[in-house]
Amino acid sequence: MRYEPNPHFMRLFELFTSAPDSIGRNLQRRLGEAHSDSPLLLATGTDLVLFPGGGRPPSSVDFRKGTRGFFEITAISHLGLAIPYLARLRELGDMSCKAAGRELIAQCRVVQDLNSVSYWRDEVAVTAWRGHEEKITDLVDYTCATTADFLERAIENPRLLDFEHLRANLLEGGGPDAVPVPFNDVMAATFALSALDSVHRSLEWLHEQSIDWKKLMVIVAGGAGRPSAGLTWQSNNVCPLLYEASGHELDPARLIIAPTAPAIEPEKFADSEFCARAEARYREFWYGCLSSVEMSRLMWPDYPAFEKRIEQAPVVDDDTEVVNAMPIVRSVDDKRAIVTRLRYVMEDPAAQIATAGMQFVLDQLSANGNRPELVEIPGFTHTSYPAAAMS
Structure with a gap:
């Protein structure tokens, strides 16, 4: 005989957590309403959408396939x-x-x-x-x-x-x-060129938004490449991009990676009523994930707190045999690290493929005022390709 919990116990369970009008969900809605003026950024696999708060309309940028x-x-x-x-x-x-x-x-x-x-x-x-x-x-x-x-x-x-x-x-x-020219160089160059475009445009758009980064709420929604990819700060393209754009002011604890969150196409936000409903749902979703943080701090302030930290990327040298995180590229000629990143994104199902060419480009754009002409591109800047027969 299949087990079923007693309905009275189930109702007791639902009163706090799972019923539409439960105590927990009511708090999530109230927190979302109370902080409706705070900026909220939605990042999907292809778009960044900023809800500036206060009922103002969102703005967006397509940073990938479109x-x-x-x-x-x-x-x-x-x-x-x-x-x-x-x-x-x-x-x-x-x-x-x-x-x-x-x-x-x-x-x-x-x-x-x-x-x-x-x-x-x-x-x-x-x-x-x-x-x-x-x-x-x-x-x-x-x-x-x-x-x-x-x-x-x-x-x-x-x-x-x-x-x-x-x-x-x-x-x-x-x-x-x-x-x-070895094809390792070709792949490094094309990955980096793709990253140069998407990172440059994303940084430009983010800098134009006048975001209060310390208050920003971030939801990284939907899939990002492989179903198993981009589920952590270290393996998701958007996280380092936003962190650098913020001048390291973004609190990592305010960024939620939520593959189950709905990823809505920005074109639908042209309908103001749809946009308002979607924004309210995203704010409730964000607090649905983080309302427990506020309650924990109120309930147990004298106990050790959780702190979300950004781990240092490993360095690859001639003796390195194994890496357990995406390695850093130290220069345009650091070919061992560059190719290791290519191997890493193919070998770790948690990694987003596009991250292979992103970090070195992002670091240079951040250091050079987002000027792409100053970026050195692996497999390209110091590499000579035979002249095309028809150019």
Whole structure:
């Protein structure tokens, strides 16, 4: 016989916590109302939305997929993974890998024909990439041409898809048949270029909002990449971005990462009634998570308090064999740390893939007044790509 709690005990339970009119939920609503003038920032996987408080309308910025150049530069970044993935499919006996390889070759050639300085300068027109258009054109042409050439040769000679050969001659360089620029550099460059755009625009928007950072309530809502990713301060892109934008004034304890919170598209906020209801729900949600903090401090002020701290990122050196957190990049030439970050985001299911290229770019933008022209880009600034045949 299935166990069911006695309904009288259930009602006692519900009176405090789970009923719509429970004591706990009533306090959450009251706290949300009492602090309706405090700013609240909603961060989704693609947007930042600021509710300034006091009934004023929200403002927002799309920092990822809806932005110019994201899919173009990410498509090039993926080519650094495509050949190893096809190699692994071949090892597993998947005969479709040859057809997939031919399709990838054909599409690389199509993109080569479309790729030009004018395309990047006039159509994509990313502000943070201004002045880099010719080099981006070279990078794209080189990556597509090298991918197509390597796969064409590998179809005729599958031994090229051996992972030892791939590492020495395609990914890392140094092998007898190494490509001119290792694909580790290509991936580092494209990750960093994507981060340069999104971080630059996000910082610019945040600085324009006149936010009272010490009072700011933050909800990081919905999914962020893989279902298991971005669930901690250290593994979520938004946390270090907001912390740097605030000049380290943001209280980490006032930021909630809530994958179950609804992530509403900013376009819907054009409806003022919908916007008011959504804001009220988000404020109630924030206090639903943190009302216990206020009560704890009132109930037990003389006992040790909880303090949320930002952990120091580890440093990678020649002897480092294992890291348990995303390592810091100390310079544009710190290739061991840069590639370790690439491995880390693929190996740790809690990590957001985009964090691989973000930290070094964020640090430089923060130190240089958000001026992208002063940022050194790994795998790009000090790396020469063969000139594109058509630019």
